[in-house]
Amino acid sequence: MAGIGNGIKMITDEAKLKYLKDQESKNTMPIKKNKPHYIAMNGNHGYLPDHITAFPTYSEAVQHLIDVFDLSPYGKKAKKLRECGYVTLDEDGGPNSSEIRDFGAEYAEIVKCKCGNIGIHNGD
Numbered sequence: 001m002a003g004i005g006n007g008i009k010m011i012t013d014e015a016k017l018k019y020l021k022d023q024e025s026k027n028t029m030p031i032k033k034n035k036p037h038y039i040a041m042n043g044n045h046g047y048l049p050d051h052i053t054a055f056p057t058y059s060e061a062v063q064h065l066i067d068v069f070d071l072s073p074y075g076k077k078a079k080k081l082r083e084c085g086y087v088t089l090d091e092d093g094g095p096n097s098s099e100i101r102d103f104g105a106e107y108a109e110i111v112k113c114k115c116g117n118i119g120i121h122n123g124d
């Protein structure tokens with residue numbers, strides 16, 4: 001059984017990068033990459049989200065939800081959203097919180113998606 005392994009070429013990472021770069025420069029079609037994107041959503045607990053909007057970056061998704069719910073940009077809820085990608089809107093923000101009000105949704109969330117087609121999340 002001589003010959004096993006002959007088909008495997010060992011190449012260095014450097015060679016791989018060069019190969020990809022060469023391909024890229026020859027190829028006029030954009031290389032299809034599953035670019036991750038971020039889906040901002042909100043809704044009520046236990047239900048499918050009422051609204052879904054996709055953004056190319058996490059910070060845009062955060063900003064969108066801040067705008068939609070008119071959160072104070074440096075408030076607790078905005079902070080939580082930024083840090084956790086999830087915030088419970090109907091939760092008491094603390095005894096002196098100015099953020100207790102009816103948001104029309106109970107939670108806001110940001111999820112990362114790699115489906116390769118950001119457009120499908122935004123309806124038409």
Ligand SMILES: [Zn+2]
Pocket residue numbers: 037113114115116117118121
């Ligand atoms: Zn997606």
